[in-house]
Every structure is written in C-alpha cells, then in structure tokens.
Amino acid sequence: MASVFITRVVPETIKQSLADQGHTVSEWTEKRDLAPDELIRYAKSSDAVFSVGGHAIDNRFLTACEHLRVIALCSVGYDHVDVAAATRLRIPIGNTPGVLSKATADTAFLLMQNVARKAIHKHKEILRGNWGFFDPMVDLGIDLQGKTLGIYGLGRIGYEMAKRCRFAFDMPVIYHNRGHNEQAERDLDARRVSFDELLEQSDVLSVHANLSGKTHGIFNGDAFSKMKASAIFVNTARGSMHDEEDLRVALENGEIWGAGLDVTDPEPMAPDNPLLEMSNVAVLPHIGSATIETRMKMMKLTVENLLAGLRGDHLPYCVNP
Ligand code: DGY
Numbered sequence: 001m002a003s004v005f006i007t008r009v010v011p012e013t014i015k016q017s018l019a020d021q022g023h024t025v026s027e028w029t030e031k032r033d034l035a036p037d038e039l040i041r042y043a044k045s046s047d048a049v050f051s052v053g054g055h056a057i058d059n060r061f062l063t064a065c066e067h068l069r070v071i072a073l074c075s076v077g078y079d080h081v082d083v084a085a086a087t088r089l090r091i092p093i094g095n096t097p098g099v100l101s102k103a104t105a106d107t108a109f110l111l112m113q114n115v116a117r118k119a120i121h122k123h124k125e126i127l128r129g130n131w132g133f134f135d136p137m138v139d140l141g142i143d144l145q146g147k148t149l150g151i152y153g154l155g156r157i158g159y160e161m162a163k164r165c166r167f168a169f170d171m172p173v174i175y176h177n178r179g180h181n182e183q184a185e186r187d188l189d190a191r192r193v194s195f196d197e198l199l200e201q202s203d204v205l206s207v208h209a210n211l212s213g214k215t216h217g218i219f220n221g222d223a224f225s226k227m228k229a230s231a232i233f234v235n236t237a238r239g240s241m242h243d244e245e246d247l248r249v250a251l252e253n254g255e256i257w258g259a260g261l262d263v264t265d266p267e268p269m270a271p272d273n274p275l276l277e278m279s280n281v282a283v284l285p286h287i288g289s290a291t292i293e294t295r296m297k298m299m300k301l302t303v304e305n306l307l308a309g310l311r312g313d314h315l316p317y318c319v320n321p
Helices: 012-019 036-044 059-064 083-088 101-116 119-127 156-169 182-188 195-201 221-226 244-252 292-311
Strands: 003-006 024-027 048-051 070-073 149-152 173-176 204-207 232-235 258-261 281-283
Touching: 012 024, 012 292, 036 059, 048 292, 059 083, 070 292, 101 119, 101 156, 101 204, 101 232, 101 258, 101 281, 101 292, 119 281, 149 156, 149 195, 156 173, 156 182, 156 204, 173 182, 173 195, 195 221, 221 244, 244 258
Parallel strands: 003 024, 003 048, 048 070, 149 173, 149 204, 204 232, 232 258, 258 281
Antiparallel strands: none
C-alpha cells in the first residue's frame, strides 16, 4: 500500500481506481496553485505524486523528495520537469501522450477559424452594442480555402491539425521538423521545408513543437518580419515559444494579419493585456485538452503510470530516457 498525493481535485472514479489497488489518496483542494514549499511538504509524506498543472518539478523539489517512487504528470508536455535530475535520482516520470492530440488540434483549428473570421472580435462588438448598420466591405475576414498551412513541429498534434486543414479547406501542408514525417508526407502530401521557407510561405503558421532551449522565443520579431502580411499565427503549444511583445508589434504594424493563442507566457495572461483588445487576435486560456472525454483519458493514463511505478514496473508512458 502506498500514499498518493494529487495536486488538484480529480473525479471520484479516478481516486477510486487508486484506492481499489489499496493505495491511500489525498488531494489539494484549494483553488490556488501549491507554493513550491507546500508541494515539497505534501510530497515528502507521500510515495507518489499525481501532478496536474504546471508547477515546477525542478531539481530542488526532486532532491527534497528523492524518496518518491513515481511522479505521474497529467499532461503531455513536461517542460516544467527537470527530467535529467529525476533520471539521476531514479524517479520515473510519466506523461499522457496521444490521447489529447485530437482535442488540441481542434483548438488550433478553432483558433485559426476564429482569427480568419474575427469571431471573438465580432462577439465583443455585439456586447459593445455595435451590431448596427450593415456595411458590406468593412471589417471583413479572410477565406482559408486553398491557403497554405505551415506546421512548426509535425508530431501527433501537428498531424491532426494538418489533417483537419487538408480535408476541411483543401490546404496544402508544409512543415518544419528535424526529420521527415513520412505519414504526413504520404497521407497529406505534406512537404518538409526550412524554417525560413515555413515563415515565408505559410498563410497559417501553427506551432506544435515541444518547448526546449532551441524553440524558446523562436517566433520573434525577426521571424514575424519574414512572414506574409496576410498570415495567421497560431500557438497551442507553449507561450514562451513566441515573444509576446514582438508579436504585438508585428500585429500592430501589419507585418502579419492575425494571431490565435491558446498559450501565453506568463499564464494566466493579465486581463489588461493589449492583445486582448486587438480585433485580429483570439486568446483562449490554455484549453487545448479541456474536453470531458480527453481529460478523463489523460487521468486514466496518469493512473496507469502511477500504478506501474508503484509496482516497480516500467511506466507505459515514460519521459525518462
Ligand atoms: C499538455 O498536456 O501539455 C497540455 O498543454 C496541457 O497542459
């Protein structure tokens, strides 16, 4: 029997599946993030952590809690984890790949269409009492049909976004990856290009790469200046891959046409952020995987990882090399 600490409130069925194996479960019920020292305190009296949210699993935490038998993340991204330190301390780290690819791609697709048709802006205009005189050529959107989709980081989520765009809007797909994605080249006629070609040729550029030292801030003023003035930038991956100030300037100066963001840096975005007032910007509060079905699948995978770790088995979805 082991004790599991869950960093958020999760459904009873999820807790029950741990209790059924004889484990005791405690959860963080406050509607605020655990402070680093609080997380250490709770983890110190537990054998395993079920980690929901982006709190840092850094070297300090891991060193203080090196007794942990497993840390199971309820996310696919693990840029908030010091995997090297966990591996050195022999703490297995699990994540939830695959099950959120479609929901996250749906969010990217939703943002692309929102920006193309200025949907969020139009909704705000109604709230402001501005649904009045019909002016046929004022404040229009753009068509997506046949436009070129550029994917930065064509993995599972990027593939799903490309599939949606290819089949819904007949969009040719180009992508920038370290290697070839043969499935996308075969199924979607996707074409691998250099980073500069991606910037120069995309009508919609959607970011699906992992956050790393290489991708941090890669969409900066220099990158935006190489994009088409008619291009839409979409980021559902991690907010620190784009430079927010450079993005704002590029949007204001008409260097690109619009932006759809499900991720920002920091999160949450401040309500007075100027991007929120721009007619060519749509921002969502990091809801990529936020559907009932997808979140349940993520939680179930997290339980699978936890139980495997507590049995001393290899985690089915392990991020340690
Ligand atoms: C993930 O799973 O990494 C999503 O971004 C949710 O945090």
